Amino acid sequence: MPAPAFLEPWQLRAAFARSLSDMYGKEVPAYTTLLDVSHEVNADFVTQHGADAERLGSIARVTAERHGAIRVGTPTEMAQVARIFGAMGMRPVGFYDLRDASSSSVPVISTAFRPIERSELARNPFRVFTSMLVTADRRFFTADLEQRLENFLGARTLFGPELLALADRAEAEGGLPEDQAAEFLRLATAAFELSAEPVDQAWYRELEAVSAVAADIGGIASTHINHLTPRVLDIDDLYARMEARGITMIDAIQGPPDWEGPDVLLRQTSFRALAEPRTFRTADGEIISDALRVRFGEVEARGIALTRAGRAAYDAAVVEIDEAAAAARADDPGFTEAQRQQLARAVWQKTFPTTEAALADQELGWFTYEPVVEPVETQVSTGSTRESRVPAVVRQPIVYEDFLPRSAAGIFQSNLTSDGAKDASQEGTERDADWMAGALGRDLNDPFDLYADQVARSLTAAAETLGVDPATLTTTHRTTGATR
Numbered sequence: 001m002p003a004p005a006f007l008e009p010w011q012l013r014a015a016f017a018r019s020l021s022d023m024y025g026k027e028v029p030a031y032t033t034l035l036d037v038s039h040e041v042n043a044d045f046v047t048q049h050g051a052d053a054e055r056l057g058s059i060a061r062v063t064a065e066r067h068g069a070i071r072v073g074t075p076t077e078m079a080q081v082a083r084i085f086g087a088m089g090m091r092p093v094g095f096y097d098l099r100d101a102s103s104s105s106v107p108v109i110s111t112a113f114r115p116i117e118r119s120e121l122a123r124n125p126f127r128v129f130t131s132m133l134v135t136a137d138r139r140f141f142t143a144d145l146e147q148r149l150e151n152f153l154g155a156r157t158l159f160g161p162e163l164l165a166l167a168d169r170a171e172a173e174g175g176l177p178e179d180q181a182a183e184f185l186r187l188a189t190a191a192f193e194l195s196a197e198p199v200d201q202a203w204y205r206e207l208e209a210v211s212a213v214a215a216d217i218g219g220i221a222s223t224h225i226n227h228l229t230p231r232v233l234d235i236d237d238l239y240a241r242m243e244a245r246g247i248t249m250i251d252a253i254q255g256p257p258d259w260e261g262p263d264v265l266l267r268q269t270s271f272r273a274l275a276e277p278r279t280f281r282t283a284d285g286e287i288i289s290d291a292l293r294v295r296f297g298e299v300e301a302r303g304i305a306l307t308r309a310g311r312a313a314y315d316a317a318v319v320e321i322d323e324a325a326a327a328a329r330a331d332d333p334g335f336t337e338a339q340r341q342q343l344a345r346a347v348w349q350k351t352f353p354t355t356e357a358a359l360a361d362q363e364l365g366w367f368t369y370e371p372v373v374e375p376v377e378t379q380v381s382t383g384s385t386r387e388s389r390v391p392a393v394v395r396q397p398i399v400y401e402d403f404l405p406r407s408a409a410g411i412f413q414s415n416l417t418s419d420g421a422k423d424a425s426q427e428g429t430e431r432d433a434d435w436m437a438g439a440l441g442r443d444l445n446d447p448f449d450l451y452a453d454q455v456a457r458s459l460t461a462a463a464e465t466l467g468v469d470p471a472t473l474t475t476t477h478r479t480t481g482a483t484r
């Protein structure tokens with residue numbers, strides 16, 4: 001089949017995800033090991049579980065699935081990122097404030113760029129968690145440091161005019177001709193490579209004393225992708241296999257515990273950033289080589305998206321586990337991660353039902369409804385049955401496409417060389433979803449609204465196909481097939 005002469009946004013997105021993955025594999029070899037192990041885990045899972053393995057996404061989707069993370073400094077840079085991802089059909093979704101989600105100094109707020117339509121997600125679900133510094137926040141930066149940071153950030157160019165012009169053109173025209181697409185992909189990938197430019201040592205170290213994240217963002221004149229995360233179908237298996245290969249993982253898998261009920265939201269783990277050689281310019285102009293740990297490897301397993309009620313239950317469960325674990329640790333300093341997991345499982349068992357059906361009935365999880373026409377056998381007279389057909393719907397879980405602030409903070413934290421300094425006596429700067437939308441110059445999508453919309457659309461479509469009232473669909477026409 002000849003290559004297409006024009007690439008649509010989803011094709012740019014899929015090609016960009018591949019291109020970044022190739023680049024990152026060259027730059028961070030442990031990432032390649034992570035991919036190999038992920039493929040093994042997924043292949044074995046599919047062999048063991050058959051069609052059930054694909055309940056939360058086809059194996060083709062899951063194998064290609066990645067999320068990346070980038071960090072920028074200013075609203076201007078954030079708006080430019082939105083244009084580049086906009087060209088690939090990726091929209092900003094959700095507002096995450098990591099300043100309070102972590103005990104370490106993480107002075108950023110974030111959103112995630114991702115496709116929002118179901119059909120687009122199925123084509124390629126590539127998403128990028130994008131964080132920006134809050135330089136005005138006095139808990140982290142003095143007025144003097146804020147000013148010098150702003151000067152530094154204002155003087156740099158992360159994304160050149162050619163890249164931005166191609167991005168705007170792709171967005172306006174619904175894609176790019178092949179040659180321009182190739183150039184766009186080349187420039188976009190290069191914008192996220194690790195720069196070989198010498199780092200100003202004094203400036204980097206000054207920021208690092210406040211926050212390693214601030215130094216990573218504002219201490220250098222470029223940005224870089226700091227991890228690229230594959231998705232696995234069994235993260236406990238992956239964790240064990242990575243350790244068996246001699247790669248040290250962080251202590252815990254973030255998010256829900258391993259338990260007997262349905263997987264919800266997101267579970268993640270990572271290996272620590274590796275020391276990579278970098279050159280520095282010292283205060284007296286000398287170029288020296290040293291190392292920085294900025295890029296790491298993360299992996300994730302995705303579960304069912306939770307409704308607002310489900311999410312509130314999740315958040316409460318997390319607090320309960322934290323408090324119980326802190327108390328247990330105070331009693332017994334030898335309290336282990338395995339014991340914490342055990343405790344987490346117990347909290348989960350009283351918070352969440354063990355079946356998908358109950359998760360749906362209690363309106364804790366999001367599900368779509370697909371029409372089916374079920375044959376029903378009726379006894380007509382002795383020894384003979386007649387088959388009639390009734391309209392029915394099968395319930396399908398919606399996979400969680402977003403992130404968790406708590407886990408994100410844990411991921412940031414596990415990779416910091418020091419906690420930095422945070423002056424809790426100062427007032428934090430107010431930032432919210434509206435502020436972020438203003439910085440982006442675009443609508444910021446609410447994840448809950450997107451899931452709710454997906455459910456509503458599935459019900460309308462199913463009702464139309466079956467010729468019944470959508471309001472009665474889930475209660476009267478639910479098929480017995482969906483009994484998980």
Ligand code: OOG
Nearest residue numbers: 069129403407408411412
């Ligand atoms: C982003 C960390 C958040 C996730 O998966 O929760 C993230 C970062 O380190 O810049 O990627």
Ligand code: NI
Nearest residue numbers: 069129229298
């Ligand atoms: Ni991540």
